[in-house]
Amino acid sequence: MDSAPHDAKATAASPGRDPRKAEFEANKLKKRLRRQVGEAIGHFGLIEAGDRVMVCLSGGKDSYALLDILLSLKDRAPVGFEVIAVNLDQKQPGFPADVLPRYLEARGVPHRIVTQDTYSVVKRVIRDGATMCSLCSRLRRGVLYRVAGEIGATKIALGHHRDDILATFFLNLFFGGKLKTMPPKLVSDDGKHIVIRPLAYVRERDLARYAGLMEFPIIPCNLCGSQEHLQRRQVTLMLREWEKKYPGRMESIFNALAKVVPSHLMDRNLFDFAAVRTLPHAVDGGDLAFDVDSDLERAVASAQAHTGVDAPSPPHIAIRHR
Ligand code: SF4
Numbered sequence: 001m002d003s004a005p006h007d008a009k010a011t012a013a014s015p016g017r018d019p020r021k022a023e024f025e026a027n028k029l030k031k032r033l034r035r036q037v038g039e040a041i042g043h044f045g046l047i048e049a050g051d052r053v054m055v056c057l058s059g060g061k062d063s064y065a066l067l068d069i070l071l072s073l074k075d076r077a078p079v080g081f082e083v084i085a086v087n088l089d090q091k092q093p094g095f096p097a098d099v100l101p102r103y104l105e106a107r108g109v110p111h112r113i114v115t116q117d118t119y120s121v122v123k124r125v126i127r128d129g130a131t132m133c134s135l136c137s138r139l140r141r142g143v144l145y146r147v148a149g150e151i152g153a154t155k156i157a158l159g160h161h162r163d164d165i166l167a168t169f170f171l172n173l174f175f176g177g178k179l180k181t182m183p184p185k186l187v188s189d190d191g192k193h194i195v196i197r198p199l200a201y202v203r204e205r206d207l208a209r210y211a212g213l214m215e216f217p218i219i220p221c222n223l224c225g226s227q228e229h230l231q232r233r234q235v236t237l238m239l240r241e242w243e244k245k246y247p248g249r250m251e252s253i254f255n256a257l258a259k260v261v262p263s264h265l266m267d268r269n270l271f272d273f274a275a276v277r278t279l280p281h282a283v284d285g286g287d288l289a290f291d292v293d294s295d296l297e298r299a300v301a302s303a304q305a306h307t308g309v310d311a312p313s314p315p316h317i318a319i320r321h322r
Contacts, residue, residue: 026213033210036201037069044184046196047155049079053196054153056144057085057111059100059219061211062159066199068214070157071109084110084151088143090136091117092224099217112151116143119224131229141188148193156188160197162254163204163239169257170235179265181257261285 041047055067070083087100097113104111118139122132148156160182169181184200187193199207211218243250262270263285 029206029210029213033065033069033202033206034073037198038073040184040198040200041073044196044200046185046198047077047079047081049081051081051154052152053081053083053155053157054144054148054151055083055085055157056159057087057100057104058159058221059087059217060159060221061216061218062161062199062204062207064214064216064218065202065207065210066157066159067109068210068216070198071107082110084112084153086112086114086144086147086151088118088140088147089113089115090140091115091119093119096219099219103217112147114143114147118143122224132224133228136224145188145190145193154194156193156195158195158197159199161199161202161204161207163236163250165197165200165257166239166250166254167232167235169253170239171231174235175231179267 047053053070055063055070057063057067067083067085074081074083085100085104089095089097097115101111101113118136121139122136126132126135144156147153165181165183169179172178172180182197184197186195188195239250265271
């Protein structure tokens, strides 16, 4: 779900900043975002020649950025594809229905605005005080699939980013008992569409900065007064806290999602454990039983050198793999 980048404009136009430096940083950010989206498109085959890509534009920072980056890549891409922006006006109270059409017309972006009052349905079905986002998103998805069929879209592009992917991974791990997340490319649950996430490699904080720089006319997603799911909020806070305490941890976990080792997990559908046999040669990635800890070896060797106290020689020092 997109959220409003309340801090983004402040980042972009802080008074007293050297304008040349700010422009340099803005260009660097734009280039990085284009490169990351281009890489995701290439790595996962997200867009092919002749595609008609329907960009779901909610009015949040992520979907604005997605549309903007895809439009700029379209002008440079070696293959031809179309981009059509689609917004669903769900009739939440206070939704400024004129903002998106005005923005899209001013930029000359082909678009379609669909109006369907899913808000009343959600209000009727969900008891007061409970979070409405899950049902709201499900109804929205149904409408968007229908529209994708009507306009002949071959891909449905969503604005989920790297941090959404990580949060979903942990939600599934903690509460769903599954190792899975929202992938960059997947067939829709009705089997009829291909859903893509070209922002898969992009960090949320970069999108917030970009939205500020580009001055996108953000529409908040909580006009209806609902809050995102408590579990998602908790996981997001946990990840932010980790990143603050251990910079680089998110990067490492994210990279791990693309380096799955089925023989070192426990899914019998992915790896045939019954067929494991001894081999006449050493195996790269085979079990070490006891992993040698090279940091510990170095530390012991250095302690020995400085103190003269005897300690087991490094090859005997091992710790159990945890
Ligand atoms: S905040 Fe409101 S509009 Fe946004 S997904 Fe949740 S229920 Fe729907």
